[in-house]
Amino acid sequence: MGTHTHGKFTILTDTAPHTDGSTKGRVRQITGPITRSAVPKRRKGAPDPLMGSTDTYMKASSERDLELIGFENGHLISIDLGGPDISHNIAPMFSYFNQVAYRAVEQKIYSEGRLKIMTVSINYRDDLRMIPREFTLRAAESETDIKPFFETIEMVCVTPSPFAFAADHDTEQLTEIIKQHLPASKPEAEPYGFMDKIRGKLGCPAPQEATKYSQRQKLCIYIANALYSERATGQAFLRSDQGPTKDPFQTLTRMGGRNRPEVDHFVPKSWNGPNTFANAQLVSKYFNARKLADLEADAKIALTATRRRSGRISGNGLGTLY
Incomplete structure (x- = not known):
């Protein structure tokens, strides 16, 4: 596992096979200080993950449901928490997951002003090894904090059934x-x-x-x-x-x-x-x-x-x- 530094952020990476036959890097963990700020209303799109464009990766796969759902480039530590806008802080996420489930956890961390340090760890799928399976977000007041914030969220793949959202x-x-x-x-x-x-x-x-x-x-x-x-x-x-x-x-x-x-x-x-x-x-x-x-x-x-x-x-x- 490799180590990359960007300012005060430390990123752990490893490699996995790409669907094009090559081997490319992926982020396993990022740690850095929390710096709260407002998100700019208009900004350029996020950079691609280390593996490159997710669209390129998915086109070579047989996962039709995932292709239909589509991905966007999600920040592991968000911009309003001080995360860097670099590929080492990006992972492919379902848009709905990124904007709803993941965002809800980030907002909890943002609202707890005592939290000063944040770590995000990723576990990847076994079949598509560039696609995350779950994210663990940990935030603390210091490295010796005995009551850190800790939450794991799974990026579940739900097939695009129109009735899945309200089968009652x-x-x-x-x-x-x-x-x-x-x-x-x-x-x-x-x-x-x-x-x-x-x-x-x-x-x-x-x-x-x-x-x-x-x-x-x-x-x-x-x-x-x-x-x-x-x-x-x-x-x-x-x-x-x-x-x-x-x-x-x-x-x-x-x-x-x-x-x-x-x-x-x-x-x-x-x-x-x-x-x-x-x-x-x-x-x-x-x-x-x-x-x-x-x-x-x-x-x-x-x-x-x-x-x-x-x-x-x-x-x-x-x-x-x-």
Whole structure:
């Protein structure tokens, strides 16, 4: 096992076979001081792990479920705890795991101001030896602290089943109601509009303009989407309502990163789009973010044009406001 230092951080590494036939390094443990700070709202993406891009590693594997879920580069010691933004502080993590389960443990450490030193250790899978199986996070006031913070979290692989998130009696009832009213084939426009007529049966309130979709509405949309897929292919899975030319992530999974499902307003909420089922579409997080960015750009162009027409922007091309 090798040792690498970066400032006040000590990193232990070893090697493992890559799916391309080579042998590459991986981080086993990182230890360093805790320096609490706010996370910048906008920053560049995290560097790749020591092994390189996880996408490259997964493409050569036969783990289709893992490929669908996707990974992101997660910091072992987060930036707001003072962790360095280097490959030796990065491991591949499911996006949902990184942003929810792992983040929850980091926030516990952040909130305990007495904790000054942090160590993260990784155990890897036996079959895919570049993919972590569990993380152990330890934080202490000093090296002799007799009551350190200690928690181990397992990065469980859940297959992308649309019903895995709510396999309860209520979901079974909703599924039966939706199945009874589901169109014979999925309409190209307003695929979930039929549920506006059965809102009462589904337990959903009357729609409102410029309002988010409730968790219950989202659940109904997930169920209807999966039923459409099951009817068309024989398999129940979540699929983007946008075609592959617009949304490159056609198969959606709740543990995913850019392919995580999001219920989107077809007519944007910022344009007073209502939270009717007819105005809903299920798309990937990637598509939704791109759409939001395009809308913001269009809104800026429209605002600039309006101000220019009203004489509130100078004609010197610099956009100076009077």
